[in-house]
Amino acid sequence: MKKVKAGVIGVRGFTGEVLAGILLNHPNTELVYVTSRVDKPVPLSEIFPYLEKKTRLLCEPFDIQKAVKCDILFLSLPHTVSMEFVPLLLKAGKKAIDLSADYRIKDMNTYYKHYKKQHTDTKNIAKAVYGLCEVYKSKIRNAKLVDPPGCYPTAVLLAVLPLFKENLIKDNTLYIDGKSGISGAGRKAKIEYHFAELQNNAFAYKAFAHQHVPEISQAIKDYAKVGPNIVFCPHVIPAARGILVTVYGQLKKNTDVQGVFKRFYKNKFFVRLRNRLVSLKDTSFTNFCDIGIKQHNKNIIITASIDNLMKGAAGQAVQNMNIMEGFNESQGLV
Amino acid sequence: MKKVKAGVIGVRGFTGEVLAGILLNHPNTELVYVTSRVDKPVPLSEIFPYLEKKTRLLCEPFDIQKAVKCDILFLSLPHTVSMEFVPLLLKAGKKAIDLSADYRIKDMNTYYKHYKKQHTDTKNIAKAVYGLCEVYKSKIRNAKLVDPPGCYPTAVLLAVLPLFKENLIKDNTLYIDGKSGISGAGRKAKIEYHFAELQNNAFAYKAFAHQHVPEISQAIKDYAKVGPNIVFCPHVIPAARGILVTVYGQLKKNTDVQGVFKRFYKNKFFVRLRNRLVSLKDTSFTNFCDIGIKQHNKNIIITASIDNLMKGAAGQAVQNMNIMEGFNESQGLV
Amino acid sequence: MKKVKAGVIGVRGFTGEVLAGILLNHPNTELVYVTSRVDKPVPLSEIFPYLEKKTRLLCEPFDIQKAVKCDILFLSLPHTVSMEFVPLLLKAGKKAIDLSADYRIKDMNTYYKHYKKQHTDTKNIAKAVYGLCEVYKSKIRNAKLVDPPGCYPTAVLLAVLPLFKENLIKDNTLYIDGKSGISGAGRKAKIEYHFAELQNNAFAYKAFAHQHVPEISQAIKDYAKVGPNIVFCPHVIPAARGILVTVYGQLKKNTDVQGVFKRFYKNKFFVRLRNRLVSLKDTSFTNFCDIGIKQHNKNIIITASIDNLMKGAAGQAVQNMNIMEGFNESQGLV
């Protein structure tokens, strides 16, 4: 069986950790290189003690000479950092899957506005394929650089693209309420994320201002050729992982939305259409996006659930790799 | 200092428990009678062991002969059960604060639709004052029977009444996303509420169909004289208590919404207007409703946070008692 | 590759659920039969919605005619229920791995005392091998009926057997403090397990009286030929899964306990000796037992951590199957 040599740049965050876990068990992958900002090589099982006896891999400081041993590299780095690494990898002829937002946003003013840094690798942006597998599979197949959607955009786009594609939404306006477990904010030592602070807490933040809104709008425009009005308010809930989005809006006319979605997602393995509203548990620790629709006259409510670290990050990245490498799309993911 | 004799019918649920706690510490109240479906009298501190040494009160099976020792009774009973007790208490000349929905819904078809039982005490419905203190204070002052709003209606109405009162909302349409801790569902032994099931879970339910929607609409119609279109989807999040509602909609024209709320809630002690979006922690274990507003052109997002067992139930009930008895409105509640 | 046909009797509990998950992914297993107390066959993915698209298996009412399609059956049933099923399976020539305590306790008075029922299949008790793989591997290899240790006995025995084998413990007395996530109590709808009740709670129970104490003592006697004095107090902590045991005692004389354990667990894949005290996270979702030892003069403290649903139940059961079937011991478990 063909095995590609894979590497993870930035293995110590939540996403890097989950990526390493998937790749260690993936039948078509050999994980040969993992890096982090460590001073010197340290066993990966020292960073994640539960991996003891499962791997002897060292976590090393990044070194391009070593990175090129890999066929494909996953960049699990903070936004604005990935763009320092990607050009090196592409130049060396490597495939790269970047989990930051660095190659998602095509408009540089928007990028600067939300990520507060001038982009330093603009020439590769056009080459980057937006890795929403259910929609861009054929482009992904031939890509050298893929940038999968952010966690919220993944859930939101899967919940709304069929609606925009069919031009069903009144005023192209949707109200989207996002709920995310705290791992979505990254493995950071902040008082707000302290167990005693977050337990029994939940909060709204960045209403109208979240960096995922332009990403969502750009993808809708690109795919459905409509300029949407997305009103989005994310919330943190006291869960470790998982995203649940609830979409509110009105149809232009009475339509069988369930039927629209059924056709749209026919043969899309990782989207499951439910006959009920969905829960985080439906998709916990899986790479599925579950969608549940309720309709009352022209009012619709659509719920979508993903595991933010799987379909919203590491799992979707591996799904992209599977497509790029010609493996079964679900290989290593079920 | 004047002390009223208070009783709690149904002390064993979450709300009854919190009510007992407030009333035991309330400077103007003597808690003299608490009941539950027990076979024989049992110390309240056996049911809630942390109350040992704090009270010697017995929890007894309900007995109207004993209930009439009280000046005022709190009914913390399941919907459709309260209406068996209220007429007995009113007949005996007692004041009653009913925490069920039995006297909130004025339309009997609506009541039957949502609570699946014919109302058996229709004649007292008209007498019941809807106990939303910030709005109906003067009616509450003279009431014999008060039925405070449900937990979601409390948060939602405080978040939207100023908008409807001023007739600011386009199409009178608001989309409301509710998030509640699990105590909102009552102290019931159900697998869905099991610690291992709810931890890291969150789920949407009863979209378009929640019993609180007609209650909310009725109150808006009654107070603001407009027929609203309320699209509401409640969610359970993995928290023990607390409600956070996020309201989405469009203004008819650009308006200073913060200013509207500031005027509306001037001198309303238990509503706090924030300059930011709100969190559950803002109001945990308090009787406050905190409101945070974000506006972007004509789009508005309003967040409101309450402790569902305090402002959403027991605390608000005591606030009503304070008004009915002529005490300081915040007595025993801060 | 050889594939055995496996069945799970009682798939709906926590253990049955985890078992089904492991067996669906096990490279040498075909999961062909799962049962529960259902009225009629229902898709397993209806019971566990996250399994949708992963399996089309039906969960059926138990039927011995169908059970015999399997080569090996896992009984994930309540204590006192397994003994009704095991004789049927053995008679049909099937291998059985029973996760209840029914074939663990060899003394019928002890069994009756703790499980409150007369044993109805005494003749098969002697045939049952105690499935503690690290110690009884050769017996397990040829067994038809295996009864792996309970969750606490697994952690405790791995933490103390080397000590008793080498006769190191003063007065053969150990004090054992157990801490377990709530899944250890089974998937039951009880108020004590309600999210709002268990969150921020922790409690001790059954001091001196836990049914696992005679099981532990019997195993020590059987293996190390000493009659131990085990003082055990289990606790529930507000976690979904995991067991952490902390063992206190005194050595007869100063001994290099770490060295003793190192020799004892040489080549035992699923035991990991740490140079520090251990945590639940060390073993979460794994089949490992991690052990950490601290010694101060003759006083010793030994901590052991397992995932109660993996090494403490489903994982260990599969480890037993791997041995019985001649597979690699860790097959499907890493």
Add this chain to the structure above:
Amino acid sequence: MKKVKAGVIGVRGFTGEVLAGILLNHPNTELVYVTSRVDKPVPLSEIFPYLEKKTRLLCEPFDIQKAVKCDILFLSLPHTVSMEFVPLLLKAGKKAIDLSADYRIKDMNTYYKHYKKQHTDTKNIAKAVYGLCEVYKSKIRNAKLVDPPGCYPTAVLLAVLPLFKENLIKDNTLYIDGKSGISGAGRKAKIEYHFAELQNNAFAYKAFAHQHVPEISQAIKDYAKVGPNIVFCPHVIPAARGILVTVYGQLKKNTDVQGVFKRFYKNKFFVRLRNRLVSLKDTSFTNFCDIGIKQHNKNIIITASIDNLMKGAAGQAVQNMNIMEGFNESQGLV
């Protein structure tokens, strides 16, 4: 009613926060001064937004000129920091209750070993009364400087002092397993305390080496005149607050331990003797210490539960103030 002017030095930690809450509601106290390491005065309700409308108090940088406005000051500071403030306050004739360990340990080598700093105020150590109210009430009554026990020592000493006082314990040896919610570690931004890391985790630490062991031993020696052998292993469990200790040991001879405790704690309001093992919930948010004893021949298991922020810190500090000021011991605490 007499009101003392109280101040809290270090109001921003968990303990300072709870102290402020108690003192704001205490009928005999006026909280007039709270400090923290802030650059300039900031409303306390900005630090703790739930206090909005409840207090207009400013949180200020410490200033001895302002501190002396108070009659009594609570120092809720890190260990090794309190000793900089206490001499200033005593010199100004103020009463001080220090919640750090700075005046608890009487042996300076021990202090240095555990707190890694030379003590700079040795002359006041002898004046400090160890604020275990149930035992040292008469000394506390006349003290100028009180240093209440740490959280673990509070629970442990209340659970074991009666045993040592009566000289009941074989070899004076007890094994003590401690379990604490994470607030015991202070409000610190550390990855280990991150919600996603601590949820479902539990870990042992500092076996034999915890700084509370010498404090416990010193108190036993001082009070019961025996040199105990305390083997202590603390654990963090995934709870926000609460301490549960489980004590294991053997009696010299069969004794009615329950009777011994009953006599010892007669008329001690804040100790409740239970007829069963105890839970965190028994004492959550209260100032009680609940004790539950199980005995099997000469083996004993004693469980004690406190709220670490109440009886283990802020509550006990206020209990000390009540005694020092001649108030009812439970004033403001029930």
